[in-house]
Amino acid sequence: NTIYLKDYTAPSFLIEKTTLTFEIFPEYTLVRSHILFSQNPLRTDLPTQLDLFGVDLEIVSLSIDSIELSDKHYTWVDEVLCIKNVPTNFLFEAVTKIYPDKNTSLEGLYLSNGMYCTQCEAEGFRKITFYPDRPDVMSEFETRIEADLNDYPTLLSNGNLLDSGELENNRHFAVWQDPFKKPCYLFALVAGDLDVKEDVFTTVEGKKVELKIFVESHNMHKTEFAMQSLIRSMKWDEERFGRVYDLDLFMIVAVDHFNMGAMENKGLNIFNSALVLADEATTTDAGFERIESVIGHEYFHNWSGNRVTCRDWFQLSLKEGFTVFRDSEFTADLHDRAVKRIDDVKLLKTMQFAEDAGPMAHPIRPSSYVEINNFYTLTVYEKGAEVVRMLHTLLGETTFRKGSDLYFDRFDGQAVTTEDFVVCMQEVSGLNLDQFQRWYNQAGTPIVEVFEHFDQASGKYTLKFKQSCPPSINQPEKLAFHIPIKMALMNKADQTHLDLTAIDEFDMDTQVYHLTQDEQMITFENLTSKPVASLLRDFSAPVKLVFDRPKVEFAYLLANDDNSFNQFEAGQSLMQSHLLEQYSILAKGGEYQMDSDLIDAMQSVLAHDELSDAKKAAILTLPNFSYLSDQIDQVDVDVLLNLLKQCKTQIAKALEQQWLDNFNALNDSVEYAFVASQVGKRSFKALCLSYLSYLGQYSGLITSLYESASNMTDRSLALNLIANSNNKNQKQAINAGFYEKWKQDTQMVEQWLSIQSRGESTSIADIKALMQHESFDIKTPNKVRSVIGSFAMGNPLHFHAKDGSGYEFLADQILVLNELNPQIASRLCAALTHFKRYDENRKLKMIDQLHRIDQCKSLSKDVKEIVTRSLQTV
Ligand code: ARG
Ligand code: ZN
Numbered sequence: 001n002t003i004y005l006k007d008y009t010a011p012s013f014l015i016e017k018t019t020l021t022f023e024i025f026p027e028y029t030l031v032r033s034h035i036l037f038s039q040n041p042l043r044t045d046l047p048t049q050l051d052l053f054g055v056d057l058e059i060v061s062l063s064i065d066s067i068e069l070s071d072k073h074y075t076w077v078d079e080v081l082c083i084k085n086v087p088t089n090f091l092f093e094a095v096t097k098i099y100p101d102k103n104t105s106l107e108g109l110y111l112s113n114g115m116y117c118t119q120c121e122a123e124g125f126r127k128i129t130f131y132p133d134r135p136d137v138m139s140e141f142e143t144r145i146e147a148d149l150n151d152y153p154t155l156l157s158n159g160n161l162l163d164s165g166e167l168e169n170n171r172h173f174a175v176w177q178d179p180f181k182k183p184c185y186l187f188a189l190v191a192g193d194l195d196v197k198e199d200v201f202t203t204v205e206g207k208k209v210e211l212k213i214f215v216e217s218h219n220m221h222k223t224e225f226a227m228q229s230l231i232r233s234m235k236w237d238e239e240r241f242g243r244v245y246d247l248d249l250f251m252i253v254a255v256d257h258f259n260m261g262a263m264e265n266k267g268l269n270i271f272n273s274a275l276v277l278a279d280e281a282t283t284t285d286a287g288f289e290r291i292e293s294v295i296g297h298e299y300f301h302n303w304s305g306n307r308v309t310c311r312d313w314f315q316l317s318l319k320e321g322f323t324v325f326r327d328s329e330f331t332a333d334l335h336d337r338a339v340k341r342i343d344d345v346k347l348l349k350t351m352q353f354a355e356d357a358g359p360m361a362h363p364i365r366p367s368s369y370v371e372i373n374n375f376y377t378l379t380v381y382e383k384g385a386e387v388v389r390m391l392h393t394l395l396g397e398t399t400f401r402k403g404s405d406l407y408f409d410r411f412d413g414q415a416v417t418t419e420d421f422v423v424c425m426q427e428v429s430g431l432n433l434d435q436f437q438r439w440y441n442q443a444g445t446p447i448v449e450v451f452e453h454f455d456q457a458s459g460k461y462t463l464k465f466k467q468s469c470p471p472s473i474n475q476p477e478k479l480a481f482h483i484p485i486k487m488a489l490m491n492k493a494d495q496t497h498l499d500l501t502a503i504d505e506f507d508m509d510t511q512v513y514h515l516t517q518d519e520q521m522i523t524f525e526n527l528t529s530k531p532v533a534s535l536l537r538d539f540s541a542p543v544k545l546v547f548d549r550p551k552v553e554f555a556y557l558l559a560n561d562d563n564s565f566n567q568f569e570a571g572q573s574l575m576q577s578h579l580l581e582q583y584s585i586l587a588k589g590g591e592y593q594m595d596s597d598l599i600d601a602m603q604s605v606l607a608h609d610e611l612s613d614a615k616k617a618a619i620l621t622l623p624n625f626s627y628l629s630d631q632i633d634q635v636d637v638d639v640l641l642n643l644l645k646q647c648k649t650q651i652a653k654a655l656e657q658q659w660l661d662n663f664n665a666l667n668d669s670v671e672y673a674f675v676a677s678q679v680g681k682r683s684f685k686a687l688c689l690s691y692l693s694y695l696g697q698y699s700g701l702i703t704s705l706y707e708s709a710s711n712m713t714d715r716s717l718a719l720n721l722i723a724n725s726n727n728k729n730q731k732q733a734i735n736a737g738f739y740e741k742w743k744q745d746t747q748m749v750e751q752w753l754s755i756q757s758r759g760e761s762t763s764i765a766d767i768k769a770l771m772q773h774e775s776f777d778i779k780t781p782n783k784v785r786s787v788i789g790s791f792a793m794g795n796p797l798h799f800h801a802k803d804g805s806g807y808e809f810l811a812d813q814i815l816v817l818n819e820l821n822p823q824i825a826s827r828l829c830a831a832l833t834h835f836k837r838y839d840e841n842r843k844l845k846m847i848d849q850l851h852r853i854d855q856c857k858s859l860s861k862d863v864k865e866i867v868t869r870s871l872q873t874v
Contacts, residue, residue, distance in 0.1 A: 002370055003368060003369055004367065008314075012043055012050065013037040017036050018131075018184075019144075020033050022191075023146045024152065029116075031128060033092075033093060034091065035091070036090075048085050049082060049085075050082070050083045050092070052080070052081045052082075052130040053080060053132070054079065054129070056099075057098060057129065058096060062092075062094050062095075064086060064090050094129055096129050100116055103127070105821055105822060106821060106823070107123075107124035107127055115194070115255065116147075116189065117189070117192075120185045121185040122313055122376075125187055133184055135311065138415060139181055140177075141157075142162070142177045143176045143178075143189065144174070147191050149170050150170065154192050154196075155172070155191050156251060156268055157176035157178075158186070158268050160249060161175070161176055162175040180307070186264070188263070188268040190268070192216075195214070195215060195216070195219075203244050207245075208248075211230055213276065216254075222276075224279075225291060226278065232292070232296075233295055233296040241300075241303070241404060242405060243303045247266075251267060256746060257779070259824060260376070271294070271298070276295070284713045285682055288674045297327040300330070304319055305319035305320075308416060313372045313375070314366055316365075316380050320376075322388050324382060324384065324385035338615065341539065341564075341565050342565060344385075345565070348386065350624060352542075354626065356443060358834050360870075361472040361473060362377070363443045364440055365440040370864070371862045387542075391436070393484050393512060406424045418440050419440075435481070438478075439482075442478050445470075445542065446468065446478075447543065447544045447546060449546045450463065450466075450547040451466070452547075459525060459527045462521055462522065463521065463524075466518065468518070480517055480518050481515075483514075483543060484514065485536055486537040487536070488500075488534045488537065488563070489524065489532070490556075490560065491529070492530075493529060498524065498531055500513075500524075506522075511537070532553050533547075537566050538563060554571075558571045558601055559608075571620070576628070579647060583628075583640060586639050592646040592647070602620055605619050614676070614679065617680070617686070622644065622651075634837070634843070637839065638802070652694040659691045662688045663692065669710070689705065702718050702721045703718070706722065723755050723756055723762065754790040754794075756770060757786065757790035757794070764798055764805050767788075767791050767798075771787060778816065779820060791810075792810050800842060807849045811852055814828050814829060818860055818863050819858065822860030825862065825863050826865075830866070832870070833850075847874055
């Protein structure tokens with residue numbers, strides 16, 4: 001059941017208009033569709049067979065041009081309803097019954113806390129009614145909703161409200177019309193009892209847009225930040241991308257049961273409530289930033305995704321990669337650009353690189369899939385954004401903007417491909433981007449090795465670059481990528497940059513060197529001393545840079561690089577090389593020894609007066625467990641965890657007074673605000689206290705921070721550190737107190753569950769106990785992510801228990817969720833797929849669990865695809 005990109009054919013029939021009626025009753029919902037089809041003029045073969053998708057539907061009636069179809073007139077096999085010999089233009093009507101209250105997959109129409117809502121991307125619309133459920137079939141939609149007036153006073157769909165009124169039996173109706181053609185994955189419907197937060201945005205064109213955020217009434221006090229984020233997004237998109245909103249109304253609805261973060265349905269975005277609801281008491285700095293960026297992300301989709309959409313699901317990165325690029329620029333423009341870049345690259349290097357190295361490796365435009373939901377990945381999103389960022393780097397801001405204007409202008413109202421996007425960038429820049437297109441088709445993380453040579457006598461300095469990319473499934477050999485390497489050569493004597501003009505492959509405007517061959521070399525002449533190369537500035541390409549250079553050069557760059565990102569990277573390289581050295585000593589039974597040069601380097605960062613608090617915090621954070629495990633061949637989990645603990649303890653000891661002084665200085669009582677300067681302070685303060693927590697004698701400081709905290713950032717820092725501690729009684733008392741105080745607040749309970757599940761002292765037995773807690777519900781994805789997800793991804797000590805009990809526990813949960821919610825089940829599999837990384841014992845135990853899952857008779861496509869791919873690589 002594999003779908004291939006190469007098999008794409010244009011749709012047989014197009015749609016002029018779709019009219020839907022939803023009659024919502026307690027036991028079921030009746031859906032009436034009225035669809036005007038016409039043969040696609042592009043199909044010269046004049047097809048006469050209509051194929052519609054439909055899943056979990058009960059047919060009441062089907063008709064063509066008002067003539068009812070009996071079951072002799074159609075077949076319905078494997079999701080496809082097939083009707084032969086249809087005319088060239090015709091009206092198709094269907095009446096189907098669906099059962100939203102039984103829909104635990106959270107795709108199509110379902111119930112969440114008594115509210116009806118939809119999730120149609122990617123292929124959920126087929127769970128609502130029969131339809132050509134593919135993004136290249138676009139239609140105008142008119143939607144009528146009928147429901148009980150008391151239970152569901154709010155009835156929403158895409159576009160503008162055309163009509164509403166009361167009906168018999170205490171029922172009412174609303175009719176919505178969306179004037180913009182759209183694929184059905186952007187359809188949305190909501191029926192519930194909701195309160196609304198309102199505001200108005202006036203566009204640059206002077207149009208007034210009504211803004212509405214719908215939430216359950218007890219959440220009204222948590223809507224202000226989302227509203228302001230939306231207003232900032234609308235303004236930013238006008239200024240930075242020239243994109244103006246097009247409807248008179250923009251709505252957001254918060255729901256508690258949601259598989260993903262949020263969804264960009266036209267004019268009616270639906271959000272996971274955890275990504276909208278916020279206030280100072282319950283939201284951390286990271287939470288505020290995430291909410292603002294997701295509000296931006298979904299809003300930006302109105303152009304990059306909705307006005308210009310995808311031809312097929314292989315093109316997913318066309319909208320997602322571009323929109324992630326847009327939202328990360330939004331955050332960078334609003335807050336701290338350097339810190340945002342550091343955070344994004346960290347995510348990429350820890351999570352996406354791992355995906356690229358594992359059995360699920362795929363290009364940002366995959367060439368095949370079994371279940372498209374499995375391809376909403378870090379690769380498609382985050383690496384996709386990096387590929388767009390490389391285009392931005394190659395073209396520069398002004399030319400890139402011309403390219404994006406051309407793209408929106410040329411393809412408005414169409415469903416297009418990633419080539420269409422790149423071609424626009426090529427046309428406006430005159431650059432040949434043919435080779436660049438390989439980034440869309442080849443999986444894996446390229447490796448760029450760098451060799452340097454300086455000849456004192458002749459004053460010649462050469463840099464040699466060698467690129468390669470390890471094989472991945474179905475792609476044994478890779479062709480060379482077009483890799484933009486942003487660089488500077490620093491002159492140690494006076495810290496100036498050398499002039500690079502002499503080099504052909506170097507672009508003066510963008511400071512970019514174009515690496516396009518397997519091997520390339522540059523020579524610089526007439527130098528009096530060896531320069532220090534600052535390469536891949538701002539992480540200008542998603543590659544692994546391998547440059548075996550003296551540690552003193554990293555220390556030099558850490559102190560002097562004027563590229564913020566590379567300054568951070570230099571620090572990370574120092575820490576990483578220390579950790580990897582010590583790892584091999586510990587693995588052979590030797591003893592850990594701290595490197596005094598590393599401490600000196602950290603000390604000078606602490607004393608550096610030009611570095612912001614946020615930068616200090618980022619630089620002084622050690623590379624994490626997950627990132628390091630990728631750098632080690634078949635990592636021994638115990639050795640690595642033990643190493644990290646010892647190293648942190650030594651750092652804490654060696655710089656104890658500095659951590660303490662900084663903590664005390666930063667721990668002031670200013671009134672909380674979500675602004676970059678304060679966020680930076682709090683992140684540095686968190687780092688100081690985290691180091692101190694390794695010394696044992698600071699538990700009093702931690703509890704007093706917990707008790708005096710006036711905001712969730714501090715409170716959750718303290719709670720995290722308490723969750724690591726072995727003081728069971730104290731921990732229990734604090735956790736119980738927290739729950740008592742906050743149990744009415746869903747977002748607080750989710751955070752509380754997640755912090756406990758990640759705690760170093762939280763065993764599998766404790767996790768099982770949390771799943772018995774009254775607040776846990778396996779049918780709520782946020783709860784599953786908070787407990788099971790946090791445990792599998794964030795609690796390496798217990799998840800990787802030597803006896804395999806962590807893996808067995810996870811497999812048990814995957815098998816339960818497979819029946820309820822395949823998308824969530826499949827997401828959790830990721831933790832078992834990276835078995836290659838681990839020591840033989842753990843590797844075999846993980847594979848055992850994958851086999852156990854594979855034996856399940858009723859395995860969903862979602863889980864099956866992941867498990868099959870993983871076992872293929874054993
Ligand atoms: N388009 C949404 C976003 O990125 C994500 C929807 C994903 N849904 C899914 N079923 N995989 O904003
Ligand atoms: Zn998106």
